[in-house]
Amino acid sequence: xxxxxTVVIAIMLVFALSGCESNIENVxxxxxxxxxxxxxxxxxxxxxxxxxxxxxxxxxTSLYPQYDFARSIVGDKADVILILPPGVESHSFExxxxxxxxxxxxxxxxYTGKEMEPWAYRLTGSINxxxxxxxxxxxxxxxxDHDHDHAHEDEHDxxxxxxxxxxxxxxxxxxxxxxxxxxxxxxxxxAEYYEENANTLKKALMDLDLEIRETLSKTTSxxxxxxxxxxxxxxxxxxxxxxxxPYEGFSPDAEPTPRRIAALIETIKETDARAxxxxxxxxxxxxxxxxxxxxxxxxxxxGAHNVTKEEFEAGKTYxxxxxxxxxxxxxxxxxxx
Numbered sequence: 231x232x233x234x235x236t237v238v239i240a241i242m243l244v245f246a247l248s249g250c251e252s253n254i255e256n257v258x259x260x261x262x263x264x265x266x267x268x269x270x271x272x273x274x275x276x277x278x279x280x281x282x283x284x285x286x287x288x289x290x291t292s293l294y295p296q297y298d299f300a301r302s303i304v305g306d307k308a309d310v311i312l313i314l315p316p317g318v319e320s321h322s323f324e325x326x327x328x329x330x331x332x333x334x335x336x337x338x339x340x341y342t343g344k345e346m347e348p349w350a351y352r353l354t355g356s357i358n359x360x361x362x363x364x365x366x367x368x369x370x371x372x373x374x375d376h377d378h379d380h381a382h383e384d385e386h387d388x389x390x391x392x393x394x395x396x397x398x399x400x401x402x403x404x405x406x407x408x409x410x411x412x413x414x415x416x417x418x419x420x421a422e423y424y425e426e427n428a429n430t431l432k433k434a435l436m437d438l439d440l441e442i443r444e445t446l447s448k449t450t451s452x453x454x455x456x457x458x459x460x461x462x463x464x465x466x467x468x469x470x471x472x473x474x475x476p477y478e479g480f481s482p483d484a485e486p487t488p489r490r491i492a493a494l495i496e497t498i499k500e501t502d503a504r505a506x507x508x509x510x511x512x513x514x515x516x517x518x519x520x521x522x523x524x525x526x527x528x529x530x531x532x533g534a535h536n537v538t539k540e541e542f543e544a545g546k547t548y549x550x551x552x553x554x555x556x557x558x559x560x561x562x563x564x565x566x567x
Contacts, residue, residue: 292341295396320535346393398464450564457517458509461533505562507531
């Protein structure tokens with residue numbers, strides 16, 4: 231407006247100084263023309279519409295394998311949360327009140343089974359989320375079903391079932407199918423997307439199975455010596471291996487007997503054993519003692535129950551862990567190309 235007034239005054243002064251009174255009408259016309267150019271046209275104001283972000287499914291998983299499988303299947307269609315904090319040993323985990331709030335507000339909760347996570351099994355019927363037992367359709371084995379050395383075994387509870395089904399990639403495929411089925415039920419509109427991703431993941435797991443078979447067929451030893459709670463029972467069963475461990479059962483609080491440790495040391499001294507394996511996230515004190523006594527190498531056999539903070543931030547996958555295990559097994563079992 232200030233610009234408009236200045237222009238009008240300037241034009242009027244020009245005509246006043248020149249004495250051209252006859253052009254006053256032209257000044258008025260110019261004034262009107264300028265005002266027309268300066269004025270904003272009438273514009274219909276459209277009120278802003280607040281766009282609500284698309285609601286994503288909230289999925290909570292109990293262990294790292296199902297976390298990894300679920301995030302591979304859902305992509306950007308859902309938020310996947312691992313309830314285990316990085317670095318926490320899985321067998322002794324109990325959810326906090328904050329965890330219970332997360333579970334209550336989730337759409338889908340994936341757990342391995344009542345043998346692995348009894349706390350999760352107890353939640354059945356007490357939270358609103360759809361709860362899926364990923365061991366459904368899998369025949370669990372007890373300790374006596376595993377093909378391992380019983381020569382130095384003590385009596386044990388025959389009802390203790392092995393929950394570590396994911397260590398066999400073929401059973402991991404069943405877990406993937408169970409995840410897919412539950413997703414298709416609660417989110418039909420994205421069913422095709424989920425199925426495509428699940429098929430890609432299953433193909434990678436089948437390729438992993440073939441790689442394991444080919445590698446282990448060329449090892450000179452078929453016995454895995456473990457100084458920890460051995461989680462690879464389904465793995466050794468699938469691939470025709472045996473194992474020895476001074477531990478019995480899977481509780482992190484269990485302790486091996488001196489007799490069983492001595493028996494394992496004697497076996498190592500009598501054979502051409504090359505390594506003693508230990509598990510993730512637990513102090514490998516027994517493996518360390520055996521390694522110091524026998525001089526053989528200590529190697530990690532990662533069960534992927536849970537991961538460290540560094541592994542979590544790096545986004546390491548189940549398949550990555552299994553391939554790293556395979557490289558260490560080549561060392562420990564004597565790989566002959």
